[in-house]
Amino acid sequence: MTVSWKPCSEDGDNAIVEGSWHITSEDGKNSRVTLRSKGTLTVDFPGFLEFLLAPLIRLEFESMVKRYVGNLAQEFLRLDSERAKNS
Structure with missing residues (x-):
């Protein structure tokens, strides 16, 4: 399963963050979660x-x-x- 988000910018925003979570089953009992994020700050x-x-x-x-x-x-x-x- 993957959950991702994109930035929603509004006037006056100085930070933009986007990324995703990728969740996979390891052995039916455990899960692996991978985070990818990217941020821009002005x-x-x-x-x-x-x-x-x-x-x-x-x-x-x-x-x-x-x-x-x-x-x-x-x-x-x-x-x-x-x-x-x-x-």
Whole structure:
């Protein structure tokens, strides 16, 4: 199963994110989830600051993605635990 999303831009947006989840069964009991994401952030600041700020902005984006994945992993584990209790 694949779930994908495309950016919906509106006036004033400075971040555009798109990507997909691809979920496959490993052995009928476990699943593999693959995340693909792409983000573009437009920030207005003087060119001389770009060299200094671009790595920090990239790190923040990567941190947000890690937090998102971590939250999803916790929810998947919770759902699996609930399913096991009800079996």
